[in-house]
Structure formats: C-alpha cells, structure tokens
Amino acid sequence: MRYLYGGEKEDAMRFILVASEIAKKSTCLRAKCSSLIVKDEDIIGSGVNSPPKNLESQRRCLESKDALDRKVTDKTCCVHAEQRAIMDALRNNPDELENSRLYFIRLDKDNKISFAGKPYCTICSKMALDVGIKEFVLYHKDGVAVYNTKAYNLLSYKYFFPSQFRRRE
Numbered sequence: 216m217r218y219l220y221g222g223e224k225e226d227a228m229r230f231i232l233v234a235s236e237i238a239k240k241s242t243c244l245r246a247k248c249s250s251l252i253v254k255d256e257d258i259i260g261s262g263v264n265s266p267p268k269n270l271e272s273q274r275r276c277l278e279s280k281d282a283l284d285r286k287v288t289d290k291t292c293c294v295h296a297e298q299r300a301i302m303d304a305l306r307n308n309p310d311e312l313e314n315s316r317l318y319f320i321r322l323d324k325d326n327k328i329s330f331a332g333k334p335y336c337t338i339c340s341k342m343a344l345d346v347g348i349k350e351f352v353l354y355h356k357d358g359v360a361v362y363n364t365k366a367y368n369l370l371s372y373k374y375f376f377p378s379q380f381r382r383r384e
C-alpha cells in the first residue's frame with residue numbers, strides 16, 4: 216500500500232468526490248457506500264449498496280447479524296457497492312477491467328465521506344482480483360491509499376478487529 220501525493224492525489228480526490236455524490240443514491244439503512252471503477256481517467260463502472268434487485272422484500276438492513284449461522288459468511292445486509300460496480304463494468308465495459316482501479320467510499324450520517332478502516336471484505340477483494348482490477352483505493356484518515364489488488368486480497372484475509380485477541384497463526 217502507498218499513499219498518494221501531489222497530482223496523483225488530486226486525480227484520486229476527483230473520483231472520490233464523484234463517488235461521494237453517487238453514494239447518496241444508496242438505499243441501505245446502515246451505511247451509504249459507493250464504488251467507481253476507473254480506467255485511464257474514464258469511469259467504466261459504478262455502483263451503490265442496496266438490497267438485491269432493490270427489492271424491499273429482501274431488505275435486511277435492520278436485522279441482527281448475530282442470529283446468522285457461521286456458515287453465512289457474508290452477513291452484510293445489502294449487495295456491496297464494489298460488487299455493483301464490478302457487475303456494471305462487466306455488463307458495459309468488460310474489456311476495460313484489466314488494469315483498472317477501484318475506488319470505494321462510505322458516507323457518514325451527515326453524508327460526508329468517512330474514513331475507511333482496514334480492508335476485510337474478502338468477497339469484494341476476490342471479485343476485484345478475479346476480473347483484473349489492478350488497484351483498490353481507500354480514503355484513510357492518514358491519506359488516500361492505493362493497494363495492489365493482490366495485496367488487498369491477502370490483507371483482507373488477515374483482518375482482525377483491534378479489540379479481539381490476535382489469533383495464533
């Protein structure tokens with residue numbers, strides 16, 4: 216992972232701001248998120264999180280995750296913004312995905328961009344890697360960070376919540 220500076224950071228911030236506008240369309244009741252996939256300065260895919268097919272009958276945002284079995288590995292309520300952006304790019308610009316860059320942001324309750332924590336979504340990290348996305352960009356407290364997607368996937372599997380005891384390797 217490396218932080219972006221100067222012109223590279225300015226370019227990234229433009230897309231992060233576009234993503235923050237798009238995120239307002241999310242209907243998730245837990246957190247409004249969005250994702251953009253960019254290739255050579257062009258947006259080739261975008262998405263927000265919301266229930267599958269935007270069906271109210273499938274909405275789980277306010278349900279407890281604790282009741283779910285450990286076999287239910289994706290406990291998040293909605294289709295992830297990154298999944299939506301990847302599906303959008305696969306539909307509309309499948310040939311542009313190789314070596315593209317994915318941006319992900321989450322809004323806080325006031326619709327301001329919130330700082331991202333460490334990566335942990337192994338579904339999105341695997342999908343991004345599988346379709347050829349080269350880099351993942353997150354807006355951290357310490358700056359705008361770009362991760363190689365292979366490293367991002369490995370990091371996601373190493374995630375642990377800071378208050379937990381570290382698992383023995």
Ligand SMILES: [Zn+2]
Pocket residue numbers: 242243244245246265266275276292293
């Ligand atoms: Zn939701």
Ligand SMILES: [Zn+2]
Pocket residue numbers: 295297298336337338339340
């Ligand atoms: Zn995800």
